Amino acid sequence: MADPKGFLNTPRREWPRRPVPERAGDWDEVYVPGALLPIIGEQADRCMDCGVPFCHEACPLGNLIPEWNDLVARDDWRAASDRLHATNNFPEFTGRLCPAPCEAGCVLAINQPAVTIKNVECAVADRAWEEGFTPPRPPERLSGRTVAVIGSGPAGLAAAQQLTRAGHTVVVYERDDRLGGLMRYGIPAFKMEKRHLERRLEQMRAEGTRFRTNTAVGRDIGADRLRARHDAVVIATGATAWRELDVPGRELTGVRQAMEYLPLANRVCEGDIEVSPMSAAGHHVVIVGGGDTGADCLGTAVREGAASVTQLDIYGRPGAERDEDSEPWPTYPKIYRMSAAHEEAGELRTAPAADADARLFAASTLRLVGDGQGHVRELHLTEVDARRRPLPDRERTLPADLVLLALGFSGPDRGDGLVDGLGLELAPRGTIVRGPHFETGVPGVFAAGDAGRGQSLIVWAIAEGRAVAAAVDRYLTGGSRLPAPIGPYDRPMAV
Known part of the structure; x- marks a missing residue:
């Protein structure tokens, strides 16, 4: 705990946004460039390093929040980056896109504004890239096993990076022309500029992960053929089957789904x-x-x-x-x-x-x-x-x-034939049925992210990607040292 009285003496300050007339006229991120670092040290000082840090429990990744808060307050950015990346593959994504359930679980939030955990996370991630603290980490040796990951959203990318670093040969199949899933075409640039995504994809390529775009499994390549080509398959296609509005006039021209509209703007x-x-x-x-x-x-x-x-x-x-x-x-x-x-x-x-x-x-x-x-x-x-x-x-x-x-999503889209081609069982709400180790009813086929969980947060998708990677590694080798932060049936804290 860098400053025992930090939470008493320092008010909460968040990353300031650019003036509305300025930012509404462009597609750049809404925050003032460079305005976060000058305030983040004292904000990290507000962390009380609680004996029981409920921010850990509120975050499905189990981020070591008090540890990297303390390191930032002490200006040890390299160590902070190491602790942050120990539990989160893509903190620059979550630091911009996650609604921060960790802050709701901050003990300080019982009677004061919470620690700006999300801002600290983003500052550490950006500083890590600027200082070169996140070089590619290719495996020392290859296992000889191959894994197909279907979908390049946060769950698929997290699973692919973990499995690649474990020594497996991983191929990510993406049906769109660019990688990133909803982070690419669903999230507007003013929330996260795509350079953050491109930078992480280049790191994954350098580590050995292979990518195949414009490839819809079930349509462009048969699901059975893909299953025969790889030792394991991870389905991380997301929940892209959108919900409908059942009212008179729905058929009129000019009534469109949000995920028809947003990709065109992107x-x-x-x-x-x-x-x-x-x-x-x-x-x-x-x-x-x-x-x-x-x-x-x-x-x-x-x-x-x-x-x-x-x-x-x-x-x-x-x-x-x-x-x-x-x-x-x-x-x-x-x-x-x-x-x-x-x-x-x-x-x-x-x-x-x-x-x-x-x-x-x-x-x-x-x-x-x-x-x-x-x-x-x-x-x-x-x-x-x-x-x-x-x-x-x-x-x-x-x-x-x-x-x-913009009514949400019910489960994976069945239009490309993947679900039916593999003979996967769907739950009543449209998600893929899976067992306690993320396994489907088809041997060697696993499901992670929104495809199995249902529509959820990016932090849960990354946690699922890391957890399914451990399950696949164990399936292929008999054991695994990869972390598994959550199980498929875990849910956020609720009354």
Whole structure:
């Protein structure tokens, strides 16, 4: 504990964001470049090095948070990087994209603002790259065993890196033209610039991991053929089967899924196309869904120049403080949070009909109405109670010529034939059934990440990737020294 009184004397300070008019005009990350390092040492000093650090339990990776907080406070960045990378393959991803359940479990958060764990993590990861603390770690010898990893999202990449470092020959198959899964085409650049992803992929290539893009297993290569070619297969395709909105008017032109809309905007940033054919420019946009994907659509629509953009959340507006009865510490509370996208929409007044920033809370879509020529023009909604039942005389209408559905995902997409080709069993909610060691009902085939767990956080995906790598290593060699931070049935802390 570098400063025993740090949590008493130092207030919480977070990485400052760039001014809204500036950042809403580009696709760069929203934070002020270089503004994190000057404040991070004193923020790390706020860590109390608790005897029972609940931040460990709140993080599925089991990150050694008090240890690297102390090392940062003492300005020992190399040691901090070693402790951080001991449990997390990609801290520069989680430091930007994870909602930080570790901070909800911080003991200081019982009665004060939590330690800025996520900011410290990001600072250590970025400093590690700048100082060369993360060189490639190729294996000393090869095992002679080969593993196919299907999917290059965080779970697939974590599994591939762990197995490559263990000495197995790993090939990652990705159906898109670029690697990264949702981190590539689902996450906007203003949340994480793709250079962070490219840098880590180059490290993995240098370690020996092989990549095959534009290859949909089950369609471009038969699932049985792939199984015969490799000693083990890890399915990490994510949960890409999106949920639908079952209301009148869903068939109208202009009603699209969020994961149809976001990849096109990312392709503009990649330089593939000049303008997205689904651009929100000049349109009245309504986003159905109050989660992170909806917020990503919101920030994207603001940058594209939407005439207006409103986000609908079926849940009521949460309070500013934790409800100690229903969500006691150290569980992750549902409180009112202001993302960068909501801040932008609120300050730019893009949603004059919204309750707060750009959101309408306790709002349920009733129907979509067209213009007589098949294109959506209005969205009719109603206010609902806590049990999502419509309230009388609470209907209203929003102009809408682009409606984006951000309702979440149910499981892996069966369209490419992978699930059926391998004869995998699916649970009622659409995820792949697996045993206590991530194994499916097909010998040598394992499932990790959202494909088996269901839609979850990036930190859980990386933890699953690390854990399934240990299971595969054990299957191939009879034992494993790889860490397994979680099991397939583990879940976040809850009441």
